[in-house]
Amino acid sequence: MSRAAEKQDFSLFAKAAGDGRTTMDFVVEGVRCGGCISRIESALKKQPGIRDARVNFTSRRLTVVWDDRTFDPAAAIRLVEGMGYRTHPFTPRADEREEAAQASFLLRCLAVAGFGAMNIMLLSVSVWSGNVTDITPETRDLFHWLSALIALPVAAYAGQPFFRSAWSVLRVGKVNMDVPISLGIVLALGMSLVETAGSAEHAYFDSAVMLIFFLLCGRYLDHAMRRKTRAVAGNLAAMKAETAHRLSDNGELIEVPAAALMAGDRVLVRAGDRVPADGVVVGGSSRIDESIVTGETTAREIVRNSAVYAGSLNLDGTFTLRVTAAGDNTLLDDIDRLLQKAVGSRSKYVRLADRAAQLYAPVVHATAALTLAGWLLAGASVHAAVLTAICVLIITCPCALALAVPAVQVVTAGKLFRSGIFLNSGDAIERLAEVDTVVFDKTGTLTLPDPQIVNANTIDPALLQQAAALALSSRHPLAAAIARHVATAQPILGAVEEAGKGVRATVDGIELRLGSLAFCGIDDTANPPESAASVIGFRAGDRFAVMLIHQALRPEAHAVVRSLSRLGLQLHVLSGDRAAAVAEVAEGLPFSSWQGGLKPGDKVAFLDRLKSEGRRVLMVGDGINDAPALAAALVSMSPISAAQLSQAQADAVFVGDRLTPVLEALTTSREARRLMTQNLWLAALYNMVAVPIAIAGLVTPLIAALAMSGSSIVVTLNALRLRRPSGRQRADADMPLQPRTSPA
Amino acid sequence: MSVLVVLVPLALGLGLAGLFAFLWTLKNGQYDDMEGASLRVLSDDDLAESERGPRRD
Numbered sequence: 001m002s003r004a005a006e007k008q009d010f011s012l013f014a015k016a017a018g019d020g021r022t023t024m025d026f027v028v029e030g031v032r033c034g035g036c037i038s039r040i041e042s043a044l045k046k047q048p049g050i051r052d053a054r055v056n057f058t059s060r061r062l063t064v065v066w067d068d069r070t071f072d073p074a075a076a077i078r079l080v081e082g083m084g085y086r087t088h089p090f091t092p093r094a095d096e097r098e099e100a101a102q103a104s105f106l107l108r109c110l111a112v113a114g115f116g117a118m119n120i121m122l123l124s125v126s127v128w129s130g131n132v133t134d135i136t137p138e139t140r141d142l143f144h145w146l147s148a149l150i151a152l153p154v155a156a157y158a159g160q161p162f163f164r165s166a167w168s169v170l171r172v173g174k175v176n177m178d179v180p181i182s183l184g185i186v187l188a189l190g191m192s193l194v195e196t197a198g199s200a201e202h203a204y205f206d207s208a209v210m211l212i213f214f215l216l217c218g219r220y221l222d223h224a225m226r227r228k229t230r231a232v233a234g235n236l237a238a239m240k241a242e243t244a245h246r247l248s249d250n251g252e253l254i255e256v257p258a259a260a261l262m263a264g265d266r267v268l269v270r271a272g273d274r275v276p277a278d279g280v281v282v283g284g285s286s287r288i289d290e291s292i293v294t295g296e297t298t299a300r301e302i303v304r305n306s307a308v309y310a311g312s313l314n315l316d317g318t319f320t321l322r323v324t325a326a327g328d329n330t331l332l333d334d335i336d337r338l339l340q341k342a343v344g345s346r347s348k349y350v351r352l353a354d355r356a357a358q359l360y361a362p363v364v365h366a367t368a369a370l371t372l373a374g375w376l377l378a379g380a381s382v383h384a385a386v387l388t389a390i391c392v393l394i395i396t397c398p399c400a401l402a403l404a405v406p407a408v409q410v411v412t413a414g415k416l417f418r419s420g421i422f423l424n425s426g427d428a429i430e431r432l433a434e435v436d437t438v439v440f441d442k443t444g445t446l447t448l449p450d451p452q453i454v455n456a457n458t459i460d461p462a463l464l465q466q467a468a469a470l471a472l473s474s475r476h477p478l479a480a481a482i483a484r485h486v487a488t489a490q491p492i493l494g495a496v497e498e499a500g501k502g503v504r505a506t507v508d509g510i511e512l513r514l515g516s517l518a519f520c521g522i523d524d525t526a527n528p529p530e531s532a533a534s535v536i537g538f539r540a541g542d543r544f545a546v547m548l549i550h551q552a553l554r555p556e557a558h559a560v561v562r563s564l565s566r567l568g569l570q571l572h573v574l575s576g577d578r579a580a581a582v583a584e585v586a587e588g589l590p591f592s593s594w595q596g597g598l599k600p601g602d603k604v605a606f607l608d609r610l611k612s613e614g615r616r617v618l619m620v621g622d623g624i625n626d627a628p629a630l631a632a633a634l635v636s637m638s639p640i641s642a643a644q645l646s647q648a649q650a651d652a653v654f655v656g657d658r659l660t661p662v663l664e665a666l667t668t669s670r671e672a673r674r675l676m677t678q679n680l681w682l683a684a685l686y687n688m689v690a691v692p693i694a695i696a697g698l699v700t701p702l703i704a705a706l707a708m709s710g711s712s713i714v715v716t717l718n719a720l721r722l723r724r725p726s727g728r729q730r731a732d733a734d735m736p737l738q739p740r741t742s743p744a
Numbered sequence: 745m746s747v748l749v750v751l752v753p754l755a756l757g758l759g760l761a762g763l764f765a766f767l768w769t770l771k772n773g774q775y776d777d778m779e780g781a782s783l784r785v786l787s788d789d790d791l792a793e794s795e796r797g798p799r800r801d
Contacts, residue, residue, distance in 0.1 A: 119759050
């Protein structure tokens with residue numbers, strides 16, 4: 001993939017700022033210190049035509065401002081990438097700005113409530129100490145009226161988040177947890193006014209405002225947590241933006257963002273690729289899986305003139321597509337899809353907590369009403385009965401219960417996003433936490449996805465040229481190595497890929513085959529290969545060549561495998577590659593077993609055997625040949641370089657060259673499960689202890705307010721503990737995406 | 745008790761001053777990049793620039 005050949009349409013990302021300036025946002029990878037900030041900013045600001053450049057370190061984004069006439073984002077990207085930071089154009093979502101506004105509204109409410117709470121407390125403490133010494137009733141009344149003067153406007157302003165939410169559900173005849181909160185606040189304020197008017201000894205303005213203040217603290221934490229997760233998801237989506245292979249008029253392949261495709265473009269779709277835009281097949285044939293588009297699960301044969309839709313997966317052939325409708329799967333859709341998958345889907349724990357909170361909301365009101373009735377029947381004064389009922393109303397509110405699991409889920413998703421891991425399904429976290437066996441594919445998973453040919457100078461260039469042309473039709477990493485070697489190759493239409501064997505096509509009556517030696521009919525004893533390299537054969541009619549390809553292990557693969565083994569996991573390697581090449585990789589590492597020369601079916605059979613032994617398997621693989629095994633495992637992960645067919649099967653996808661995300665996914669999800677359980681217990685315990693005490697009338701509204709908001713803050717803070725990096729990961733937790741050393 | 749006439753407004757005034765100061769920093773975008781701010785304080789770019797004289801047109 002040479003970036004120089006990529007032509008991108010930047011108009012999608014640029015924003016006219018008015019007054020002759022244009023701004024554009026980028027996501028920058030690898031910014032990790034103050035030095036990076038000033039290097040990037042000063043280099044950009046030195047460029048003529050660039051008015052301003054500012055790095056936001058928190059969100060890892062860069063905003064650049066140009067004069068309209070000198071707008072040249074490609075030059076800016078080249079400049080920043082030249083310094084070793086990978087850069088991607090980015091459009092902030094519209095609701096990201098809304099969320100920022102919401103966050104600052106919550107902060108304003110919090111500030112106002114804090115101001116109110118402190119000043120009212122000042123007056124309340126004076127009254128309390130005065131009540132046991134010598135305060136005159138006149139001074140007390142003055143202090144109560146002053147409290148009212150502060151509390152009423154403060155509650156009216158700072159209570160808005162609760163009142164609005166309560167009103168919006170009440171209007172449609174439903175109840176949420178903001179209803180009892182709002183009711184509690186209004187009742188406490190109303191009762192205090194009545195008391196103050198009657199010159200009573202106690203008023204509860206402090207409780208109402210304190211409740212608002214602490215609840216807002218929890219609300220803001222929760223909101224900030226979600227916002228951070230979304231921002232990270234947005235950055236990741238920018239890096240993962242889907243690309244398409246456009247055929248230019250002279251037959252060259254150009255990689256473009258899928259969103260930049262226009263009607264009339266011709267696009268090459270290889271086996272395992274996702275169809276980037278709606279269109280009509282103009283060359284080649286294949287079978288495609290349209291389950292995402294139509295829900296139909298049987299594959300459809302497509303030939304010339306068949307219509308295909310964006311999002312379908314190309315299963316085995318290579319075909320050319322004439323785009324009829326420009327791709328609308330823009331970045332924004334990507335982000336939403338990501339978030340929905342990671343946070344939105346209903347996991348087991350979320351369902352449990354949801355049901356509990358739903359059942360609980362009516363119970364809160366019923367309990368408060370029964371308490372009121374009970375105390376009245378028992379002969380208590382109306383004043384005491386109402387006061388106890390208010391306490392019950394506030395203290396039983398199931399905020400902590402409703403927050404217990406989602407809070408952990410959001411923090412977990414954020415942490416995984418930051419480690420460069422996308423979740424394709426929401427319950428993947430729970431399944432990852434249960435894993436006790438990890439099965440790795442070798443090529444492209446344990447090793448880097450871009451291996452090199454080592455014996456190119458011994459092969460006839462014409463033959464290599466043909467092999468490269470055929471290799472363009474395959475997503476296999478070894479094929480990609482050959483295609484990369486000959487940059488000028490033009491794709492062969494109608495090539496068919498046989499998973500786990502190779503690709504074949506017929507050109508001018510001669511059958512071309514590229515793949516395993518057996519697939520090409522080459523006697524492998526004739527060419528004793530070096531053990532360090534993988535072997536791929538090519539046959540054109542009766543001429544043939546054997547290419548040796550060397551694969552480098554992913555950085556830190558050794559350390560990751562050792563750490564996984566220390567976690568008590570059983571590890572296996574299954575590869576379609578020759579046993580000698582697998583041995584090279586697996587030797588000396590704590591693998592329980594390794595096998596080479598496997599077909600896709602063999603891998604599934606191996607997983608089934610593990611399953612029947614009661615083991616819970618995580619499959620890590622990337623090739624099309626791994627897709628069935630990925631689907632068969634309890635939970636699966638793919639590197640971002642994997643075929644999209646495999647990515648679609650995987651529960652999680654990780655970016656970057658390193659294998660560390662596998663380790664991180666496992667440790668994070670184990671930690672997350674522990675915190676979810678803790679949180680559910682905390683919330684349940686709080687209710688079991690606090691509710692009976694409140695019903696018994698043993699607490700004042702102030703204590704009720706503190707206990708209730710305290711419980712939700714404890715649950716949120718407990719979830720945030722997950723964010724704390726642990727041990728060795730601390731050093732590099734923020735940089736899973738190191739700039740590649742090779743300029744490939 | 746006449747001291748209250750001074751102290752209560754004084755307390756409220758101080759509180760309000762703090763509140764408005766906070767709202768101003770919020771509106772000023774000072775919480776947009778908390779991590780960046782902690783690093784920028786160490787950067788001496790501005791110093792070097794003032795020594796070199798104005799660079800921008």
